Amino acid sequence: MKKIGIRLLIVLGIFVLISGGILFTQASNPALARQEWVPCSKCGGSGQQACMRCNTSGQERCGMCGGSGQMTVACPSCRGTGRDSTKETCSECGGSGRIQEPCQRCGGTGGYTCTRCGGAGAETCSMCGGEGGKYWTYPD
Numbered sequence: 001m002k003k004i005g006i007r008l009l010i011v012l013g014i015f016v017l018i019s020g021g022i023l024f025t026q027a028s029n030p031a032l033a034r035q036e037w038v039p040c041s042k043c044g045g046s047g048q049q050a051c052m053r054c055n056t057s058g059q060e061r062c063g064m065c066g067g068s069g070q071m072t073v074a075c076p077s078c079r080g081t082g083r084d085s086t087k088e089t090c091s092e093c094g095g096s097g098r099i100q101e102p103c104q105r106c107g108g109t110g111g112y113t114c115t116r117c118g119g120a121g122a123e124t125c126s127m128c129g130g131e132g133g134k135y136w137t138y139p140d
């Protein structure tokens with residue numbers, strides 16, 4: 001009985017040593033060691049790319065006024081004729097029939113905050129989804 005007990009202990013001890021050794025081997029040689037961080041080729045690892053709409057300015061040029069903030073419109077006083085009701089030169093437009101007024105779309109500023117990036121000038125990289133890169137696993 002005593003001999004069997006000792007033998008069982010030895011067998012158990014060997015088993016523990018082997019299983020422990022396997023665990024240690026796995027821990028010292030993790031799968032991560034076979035991976036390499038590869039920065040995104042599109043954004044260089046930043047995870048951001050230049051906004052295509054505003055080209056990083058964060059501002060869009062107003063398409064309605066061409067960025068000037070002013071619109072040339074027909075004079076409302078003389079309806080664009082340049083002359084008032086008494087056939088004299090319209091005092092509003094000075095006879096040109098046209099006046100400048102602040103662009104309604106941009107409020108006279110000539111532009112507005114980019115609707116694509118919200119003024120940040122950058123947006124999430126379309127290639128890496130903002131991750132900045134990915135782990136490349138070495139093939140076995």
Ligand SMILES: [Zn+2]
Binds near residue numbers: 081092093094
């Ligand atoms: Zn006028």
Ligand SMILES: [Zn+2]
Binds near residue numbers: 109
């Ligand atoms: Zn405008």
Ligand SMILES: [Zn+2]
Binds near residue numbers: 055058118120
């Ligand atoms: Zn933008």
Ligand SMILES: [Zn+2]
Binds near residue numbers: 043044046132
């Ligand atoms: Zn990227």
